[in-house]
Amino acid sequence: MRALRFWFGAAALLWPVLAGAQAPALEVLSPRPGEPASTTREFVNVLGRTTPGSTVRVGGETVTVFSTGVFARDRVPLQPGANTIEIEARAPGSSQWQRLPLQVERSAPPTPVAWPTAALWLDGSSLRPAEPVVLAPGEGVEVAVRATPGARVEARLPGQKAWQPLTERGNGRYRALLAFEAGGDITAGPVQLRVMAAGTAPTSAPAPAGKGKARAKPNRALTTEAPGTVGQWRDDPERLYTVGAEGAELLHGLHEVRLGGPFLAELPAGTLLAATGRRGDFLRVQLAPDTSAWVQEKNLQPADAATPAPQAVFTSVSLSGEGEHDLLSVPLAARVPYRVHASAGPDGREFLDIEIYNAQLATTWVSHRASAKLVRQVLVEQAGPGRVRLRLLPQATRLWGWRAERTPTGLRVLVRAAPRIEASAASPLAGLRVAVEAGHGSSANLGAVGATGVPEKDINRWTADALQAELQAAGAQVVVIREGDENPPLRERARRVAESQAHLFVSVHANSTDTGAGFLRVSGTSHFYKHAPHHALAAAVHQRVLAATGLPDFGLVGNFNYTPVRLSTWAPAVLVEQAFVSHPGDEAQLLDPAFRARLAQAVRAGLEDFLRTR
The missing domain is CATH 2.30.30.40 (SH3 Domains)
Structure with a gap:
């Protein structure tokens, strides 16, 4: 026996085949070999692998064999009981078929729980609240349980004398929103519940909390406690x-x-x-x-017991220019929370809002210095009770970058200038710094794994390497955020991006989805961004990748919370989801160096398109 070796990028996959044999290799990957192939569904999804170039039939239907040798057929119909699905493979130029019968049992759906009809019962797993809860005065907590339909169900919060009724919402599902009567501090404790036959007095028999079902004799009551606890904090601005x-x-x-x-x-x-x-x-x-x-x-x-509740009041703010950025200075000694958020108006012009909480408007001096070149005006208003909003209106239609810095005495908000593009350069990327991150990393963070077993972290690395070569050929300086096979925490990756002073940030990933509904169901490329000013970058890359790869359009997705992209505000950021490793066809392309080269070229071209429109 010799081993035929098929190469996918930097990964070598061993596939044992008898030398000179006519029949191709053939194996089933899903349903997994050695596991009972049983389902209650009317179909099964079949995934397998054979020698590349072979012809494969699954259940009599010819299926596509991808360049990796992986094949799939979704929703193969099943009859109740035992089913035999014939999987056949024939090597190129051969008349000999390799046959592999797949046995799948379609069993009846599980019988619903038979709750008692002659006795009271409750489902302990349905009890709510199921976690610790502390309320504010007047606030309600959801109390819920599934129990005997038509029964009388009541609950009592800790420290309360009165029982309160729960309303049945159909099929024995009871619910109420309960609140404490008093407004002070109440120590957290369990919520008591009882289930009684309609019209009976509350003589009770205990039921175990949170465990399965409980029974009682007719004309008795079940009592139990919810697994969570409920308490109350009085209004106290200094908690x-x-x-x-x-x-x-x-x-x-x-x-x-x-x-x-x-x-x-x-x-x-x-x-x-x-x-x-x-x-x-x-x-x-x-x-x-x-x-x-x-x-x-x-x-x-x-906080220390003597700490007073913070209140922010500032009478002035100032805007000035400092080198390649403008600086808004806010005297803010109080350690109040704030939010910095970029948006765009109906006219497409972008702006930056700084919302300061626990604040009252007292600003009568908004200083604009001539050194400020990027921001044309600062507006200030009381946006709501306890909320002061500062709005920065840029000179240009679009923002490039921004960040906020807290100091012991104030808040500094910096607005970054777009990089200068060399008009004579062959590429607008020439002289710019681009941060490139290959998603995931190390044996502890493989990412998604497709049918071939090649982990996403390797695919990301190979594409990131190809992108690095493309960017360097265009004259850009590339900052590698994940070196080799390391796995830095997400916030560390974001810190590296920020410290690099990159002008652009590209995060490279591969997508995946649940294959329970089919291996061939979801395919395509997509591109993600978090902040509104980064939409144009992601859109430019998305259009180029669609045109270069021919992949289906899985979408341009905004408001995405991937930490390094979310924290990247000093440079426009895009996350590239190349294709789906969970789809055998997409995975085969991701393992093809020529495809990854085309994709990297498309990403580079998308960055150039974006830069030319700034």
Whole structure:
């Protein structure tokens, strides 16, 4: 036996084949060999691999064999019971078929839980709240349970005498929003619940909290406790926490959203926050009377007991020019939170807002010095109760870069000039500095892995290397953010980008999706950005990559929260999702050096298009 070796970029994949054999190699990758192939669905998705160039049939249907030898057929229909799916492969120029029967059992869906009909019951796994909660006075907490339909279900908050009814929302699902009667501090404790037959007195039999189902005899009651706890904090503007040395992220809410949720602002160390509630590992903080946010408690520490609630009042601000940037100086000794946010108006002109919380408008002196060349005007207004907004209107239609710096006595907001483009240079990239990051890295962070087993981190590295060569050939200086196979934390990557003083930032990744609905379902290229002024960069790259690769358009995506891209405000940033490693066809192209070269050329051309329009 000898081994045929197929090369994909820098990766070598061994594929054992008998020397001189007519039949091609053939294996099934999914359903996984050695695992029971059983499903309750009406179909199965089949993924396999053979010798490249072979002809393959799955269930009698000819399928595409990609250059890696990987093939797939989605939604192969199944009959109830045992199914045999014939997988056949024939080598080029051969009449001999290699056959591999795949046995798949289609079983009946699981029987729903048979809840008792002659006794009371409750589903402990449905009990809410399920985490520690601290409320503000007058605020409600959701209390919920699934229990006997048509029953009388009540709950009682810790320290309360009165039981309050829960309303049935159908099919035995009960819910109510309950609040404490008093307005002071209440020590957190469990919520009590009881389930009674309709019309019966509350004589109870205990039920275990949070575990499966419980039964009781007719005309008795079930009692239990929710797994979470509920307490209350009185209104206290001096229940203060200090942001720790690593800083903290403010979130609009606690929604389950990819890559960190609904991001509001990045807070520097030392910022003071007034806490008004808790949900699990997060504290709710009051930024202004009409604005609250959430922050992970692990990033905070209680402030000293004598610390007063911060209030920001400043009577003047000044704008000046310093070399390649303009500087807005705000005298701000109070350690209040703030947000810096770039937007665009209906006319397409971009501007920068600095929203300062726990602040009252007292500014009667907005100084514009002649040395400022990038910002034409600074506006200041009371945007709402406890919120002062400063708006920077640039001279140009678009912003290039900005950043905020906290000092012991104030806030400095810098606006960066667009780089000078050499008119005589063959490429507008000549002389510019471009930061390039290959996503993921090391055995601890492989990224997505497709059918061939080649990890995304290697694909990203090969494309980033190709892009580096393209940029250097155009005269750019390239700053490599992830060297070799290292795996720096995301914030460290962002720090390296900032310290590099790069004019542009490109993060290289490959996409992936859940293949439960099919291996061939999702394909294409996409490009991501966070900040509104970076839309033009991402759009220019997106159009070039679509034209050069012929890949389907998976979209141009804004407001993306990948940390290095989100924290990159000093340079326009784009994240390149080359294609889907979860799609066998996309993966085959990603493993082709010629394809990666075309893609790198397209990214370089997109950067040049963007620079020419600035």
